[in-house]
Amino acid sequence: MRTTFIESLCTLAEKDERIWLLTGDLGYSVLERFADRFPGRYVNIGVAEQNMAGIAAGLALCGKKVFIYSIANFPVMRCLEQIRNDICYHNLDVKIVSVGGGFSYGSAGYTHHGVEDLAVMGAMPNMKVIVPGDPVEVRMATRAVAECPGPCFLRLGKGGEAIIHGAIADFPIDKAIWLCRGENACIIASGAILGEAVQAAQLLEAKGVKASLVSIPTISPIDEGTIGEIARSHKLIVTVEEHSCRGGLGDAVARIVASGFRQCLLLQVGICNTGSATVGSHSYLRDENLLSGSHIADAVTGALRKLMRTPGKDR
Amino acid sequence: MDDSVTFARKIRAHALRMVHAANASHIGSCLSAADVIAVLYSRVLKIDPAVPLDPERDRFILSKGHAAAVLYAALAERGFIPLSHLETYCRDGAVLSGHVTSHGISGVEVSTGSLGHGLPIACGMALCGKREGSSYRVFAMLGDGELDEGSNWEAALFAPQHELDNLVAIVDYNKIQSFGHVKDVIGLEPLFDKWRAFRWAVREVDGHDHMQVERALAGVPFEHGKPSVVIAHTVKGKGISFMEDNLAWHYKSPNAEQLIKALGELEDKK
Numbered sequence: 001m002r003t004t005f006i007e008s009l010c011t012l013a014e015k016d017e018r019i020w021l022l023t024g025d026l027g028y029s030v031l032e033r034f035a036d037r038f039p040g041r042y043v044n045i046g047v048a049e050q051n052m053a054g055i056a057a058g059l060a061l062c063g064k065k066v067f068i069y070s071i072a073n074f075p076v077m078r079c080l081e082q083i084r085n086d087i088c089y090h091n092l093d094v095k096i097v098s099v100g101g102g103f104s105y106g107s108a109g110y111t112h113h114g115v116e117d118l119a120v121m122g123a124m125p126n127m128k129v130i131v132p133g134d135p136v137e138v139r140m141a142t143r144a145v146a147e148c149p150g151p152c153f154l155r156l157g158k159g160g161e162a163i164i165h166g167a168i169a170d171f172p173i174d175k176a177i178w179l180c181r182g183e184n185a186c187i188i189a190s191g192a193i194l195g196e197a198v199q200a201a202q203l204l205e206a207k208g209v210k211a212s213l214v215s216i217p218t219i220s221p222i223d224e225g226t227i228g229e230i231a232r233s234h235k236l237i238v239t240v241e242e243h244s245c246r247g248g249l250g251d252a253v254a255r256i257v258a259s260g261f262r263q264c265l266l267l268q269v270g271i272c273n274t275g276s277a278t279v280g281s282h283s284y285l286r287d288e289n290l291l292s293g294s295h296i297a298d299a300v301t302g303a304l305r306k307l308m309r310t311p312g313k314d315r
Numbered sequence: 316m317d318d319s320v321t322f323a324r325k326i327r328a329h330a331l332r333m334v335h336a337a338n339a340s341h342i343g344s345c346l347s348a349a350d351v352i353a354v355l356y357s358r359v360l361k362i363d364p365a366v367p368l369d370p371e372r373d374r375f376i377l378s379k380g381h382a383a384a385v386l387y388a389a390l391a392e393r394g395f396i397p398l399s400h401l402e403t404y405c406r407d408g409a410v411l412s413g414h415v416t417s418h419g420i421s422g423v424e425v426s427t428g429s430l431g432h433g434l435p436i437a438c439g440m441a442l443c444g445k446r447e448g449s450s451y452r453v454f455a456m457l458g459d460g461e462l463d464e465g466s467n468w469e470a471a472l473f474a475p476q477h478e479l480d481n482l483v484a485i486v487d488y489n490k491i492q493s494f495g496h497v498k499d500v501i502g503l504e505p506l507f508d509k510w511r512a513f514r515w516a517v518r519e520v521d522g523h524d525h526m527q528v529e530r531a532l533a534g535v536p537f538e539h540g541k542p543s544v545v546i547a548h549t550v551k552g553k554g555i556s557f558m559e560d561n562l563a564w565h566y567k568s569p570n571a572e573q574l575i576k577a578l579g580e581l582e583d584k585k
Contacts, residue, residue, distance in 0.1 A: 040446055041446075043442070043477075045473065046469075046472065046473065046476075048469035048472070048473065050431070050435065050465070050466040050469055051435045051438070051466060051469035051470050051473055052435075053435070054432060054434075054435020054436045054438070054439065054466065054470065055435050055436070055438050055439035055442065055470075055473070056439060057425070057435075057436050057439060058425075058435070058436040058437060058438060058439020058440040058441075058442070058443070059439040059440070059442065059443050060439075061424065061425060061436070061439070061440060062370075062439070062440055062443040062444070063370075064443060081429055081432075082432060082435070082466075085426065085427075085428070085429055085432060086425070086432055086435075086436060089418075089426060090417065090425065090426065
């Protein structure tokens with residue numbers, strides 16, 4: 001995803017001289033592509049995220065479109081007040097790019113687990129929160145944030161994510177993307193965990209359960225229309241995110257479902273308890289936190305079974 | 316335009332009336348900064364209220380955003396906002412907030428209030444000017460207590476690395492921070508040496524001596540290729556006898572009687 005991002009950004013920067021890229025001393029073997037081609041619009045700020053966010057605000061106040069880049073929580077939490085006061089309050093054209101969301105840096109430990117970032121960024125005024133699910137979505141998202149004025153948060157996977165939308169050439173990043181249409185259950189996923197959701201849908205299909213599958217790359221502002229449509233046409237919605245169950249995709253969907261779709265059950269698959277000291281590979285931590293494809297599939301079948309047992313007026 | 320001493324007296328009087336009417340805090344901080352701000356707005360800054368967003372204008376950031384009243388007063392005296400707007404300071408539904416906001420106020424470059432934000436933003440503006448060959452300068456005024464914030468020192472490392480000699484930091488060194496004297500809370504000394512060690516060109520001035528302040532600010536950059544910092548030695552509450560060097564006036568607002576006395580002291584100095 002990060003390679004797709006930097007290649008997309010270079011393409012955009014060729015045409016738009018307002019685009020600058022700042023990094024907090026991270027991006028080895030990735031950002032050189034931009035730095036070599038556009039040295040006048042590239043700065044390694046050093047290990048100083050507060051300064052990076054403030055400098056980005058200063059540049060944006062001079063008319064620049066500034067991408068700031070770091071990993072996991074560093075461009076989010078360490079400089080949160082600069083993001084809130086300097087960037088969001090002034091609705092400045094600053095794009096915060098975080099590589100390695102979720103458990104991408106699983107073995108690095110809790111400091112490097114980006115599992116509360118969406119909640120924090122989603123609470124900021126004027127902020128668009130975009131969590132692409134595969135490299136194709138990354139390309140669309142990078143272009144979309146460059147074209148859309150104002151602050152954006154772009155959370156990327158670390159690398160090696162499979163291409164899911166092979167056949168899709170172009171789509172609006174602010175809308176939900178249907179991967180398949182089924183009945184009864186709909187899986188909604190945001191971010192690199194989309195690959196696990198795809199696997200879950202395949203496992204379910206093998207068991208005779210044809211579930212719908214939707215990717216929602218833009219969590220804030222979220223595509224309320226499509227979520228309403230899903231809630232009207234399905235008995236069960238399962239949201240899937242590599243993020244705390246508090247304040248991410250699941251809560252955003254819950255807000256909409258709770259506003260008038262009582263016939264639809266919502267199940268949130270996410271990280272129940274962040275702050276764990278457990279480390280391990282990305283796949284290990286997904287499995288440990290019941291986020292892997294088989295766990296998602298089990299959650300769907302379990303919830304469907306429960307629904308079948310409680311028919312009638314409740315549902 | 317008024318000479319800087321008259322300008323300073325006027326913005327002090329505005330600030331006193333504003334905080335009195337609003338029952339607001341931070342008059343001591345306004346008064347310590349008033350002379351430097353007066354020199355900037357009457358003598359130094361290349362700005363034009365008719366073209367407030369001129370790309371080549373000098374930028375001023377009041378990073379110690381709690382001294383908002385005296386900045387709003389300076390902008391009103393320079394014609395960026397009507398003088399009558401000063402009466403709305405901190406009122407219900409008003410635009411002029413207790414900490415500096417740029418929203419709806421011509422001439423304010425950026426909103427401040429939480430400390431440690433101004434210098435990084437100023438670095439961004441200066442970097443842009445430097446890389447694009449612009450001639451504008453960027454001035455940022457910091458409080459002394461504000462220097463406790465680590466973000467300032469991130470920016471202090473950055474600016475000389477990028478040879479931002481179009482950047483000027485001004486420390487309003489009034490020796491009192493929110494909850495005590497600076498030397499008793501988090502001492503800054505040796506402050507001159509700290510900035511020098513960070514590779515800035517440093518000048519110290521009496522921040523109430525307009526000649527000294529103007530000579531320093533007109534002489535930037537002090538060294539080619541280096542950011543400049545002016546350490547302005549000031550007195551909190553300067554100009555009002557019963558407010559000078561008194562922590563209480565970081566918080567208190569003058570009552571009607573105190574306001575009359577304070578305005579009287581300013582008149583006596585004419």
